[in-house]
Amino acid sequence: MGQGKVDKQMGADVCYQGTARVVPFLAVLSGALYCLNGELLQDLQSHSGADSHGASVLVNLFLCHIGGLFFIPYFLMNRQACPSAVSTGFVCIASLLFTLLLTGYNYMWVSSSAFVPAGLTNAVFQTSIAFVFLASLLLFNEKFTLSRFVGVILALVGAIMASGLVVSSPEAHVVAGVFFALCAAIGYAGYQVLFRHWFGYLKNDVSFIMYFWAWVAVMHFVVILPIISLAHATGFEKFQLPRGEAAILGTILTAIVAFIVNGLYLCIVMWGSPMLLPCASALSVPMSVFLDVALHGLKPGSVEMAGHCLVVCSVVLIMDVWPLDSNKAGSKSKKGSELAYTDDGL
Numbered sequence: 001m002g003q004g005k006v007d008k009q010m011g012a013d014v015c016y017q018g019t020a021r022v023v024p025f026l027a028v029l030s031g032a033l034y035c036l037n038g039e040l041l042q043d044l045q046s047h048s049g050a051d052s053h054g055a056s057v058l059v060n061l062f063l064c065h066i067g068g069l070f071f072i073p074y075f076l077m078n079r080q081a082c083p084s085a086v087s088t089g090f091v092c093i094a095s096l097l098f099t100l101l102l103t104g105y106n107y108m109w110v111s112s113s114a115f116v117p118a119g120l121t122n123a124v125f126q127t128s129i130a131f132v133f134l135a136s137l138l139l140f141n142e143k144f145t146l147s148r149f150v151g152v153i154l155a156l157v158g159a160i161m162a163s164g165l166v167v168s169s170p171e172a173h174v175v176a177g178v179f180f181a182l183c184a185a186i187g188y189a190g191y192q193v194l195f196r197h198w199f200g201y202l203k204n205d206v207s208f209i210m211y212f213w214a215w216v217a218v219m220h221f222v223v224i225l226p227i228i229s230l231a232h233a234t235g236f237e238k239f240q241l242p243r244g245e246a247a248i249l250g251t252i253l254t255a256i257v258a259f260i261v262n263g264l265y266l267c268i269v270m271w272g273s274p275m276l277l278p279c280a281s282a283l284s285v286p287m288s289v290f291l292d293v294a295l296h297g298l299k300p301g302s303v304e305m306a307g308h309c310l311v312v313c314s315v316v317l318i319m320d321v322w323p324l325d326s327n328k329a330g331s332k333s334k335k336g337s338e339l340a341y342t343d344d345g346l
Contacts, residue, residue, distance in 0.1 A: 105187025151317030161307025
């Protein structure tokens with residue numbers, strides 16, 4: 001009996017070590033895909049005509065977040081595959097909350113990008129780093145280090161500089177765009193912190209991510225679809241499906257990419273350190289700037305560019321790649337623990 005437990009634990013450790021090695025690459029990939037999908041969503045919303053137009057924002061987000069439906073047949077045919085370590089009732093309630101958070105922060109992001117360039121939206125969005133950092137200290141017993149503290153400060157200062165608010169008095173549309181991006185950052189931070197806090201102990205159960213994502217898809221039909229109908233009835237947002245070959249293909253592409261990105265998010269939150277996902281998102285800042293320059297001809301000024309660089313530098317400090325703390329600079333044994341989830345986190 002004792003040997004069986006040891007073998008099972010060793011198997012779980014080997015499996016987890018494998019995910020710990022790959023999770024940094026998943027984090028970088030998720031940031032790049034999120035940035036590209038944001039540009040595509042922005043393009044679909046801004047280009048419309050009599051014969052071609054994209055879906056309305058809420059409809060587009062609804063289509064982007066129902067990919068978990070593909071997992072439902074698997075669990076219906078394999079009831080034993082349903083996670084037993086957590087009650088179905090709790091997963092149902094939790095998925096309802098996360099469905100509202102997911103749609104809410106993405107709606108704020110798209111709303112922000114309608115007022116300001118996607119690069120600026122993405123820069124302000126990185127303030128989620130500070131919110132996750134504070135939550136990590138309180139909930140996950142993350143250690144307060146000089147490197148991380150300086151990194152968070154640089155992230156906030158860099159986001160302000162990148163927003164252009166320090167250069168001149170911002171116009172009303174810029175203020176609105178920054179406000180929506182800040183709301184998106186708060187929702188994004190809450191989404192990953194709550195998921196890790198409630199389900200982090202299931203990090204070795206890959207099927208749980210599929211199970212949870214299936215529930216989120218169901219909740220979109222239960223909650224988000226009525227909200228879309230209510231928004232249409234009240235005139236808040238007209239219900240609109242994509243029309244035209246380009247718009248339909250673009251909507252399908254955004255839905256596929258969003259499905260991949262959201263799946264990667266859950267894996268990173270479960271398998272990585274609390275600060276890994278927001279830091280990976282920060283790395284999408286230079287890519288979004290490049291896309292703004294290449295696709296829209298929008299070139300940031302010297303102050304804005306310096307702000308983007310500070311955000312990227314903050315990632316290096318927060319992840320303790322080059323620790324500023326003298327007592328950690330010579331320690332290599334803890335380097336992996338900054339990227340991988342530890343049982344001490346809960």
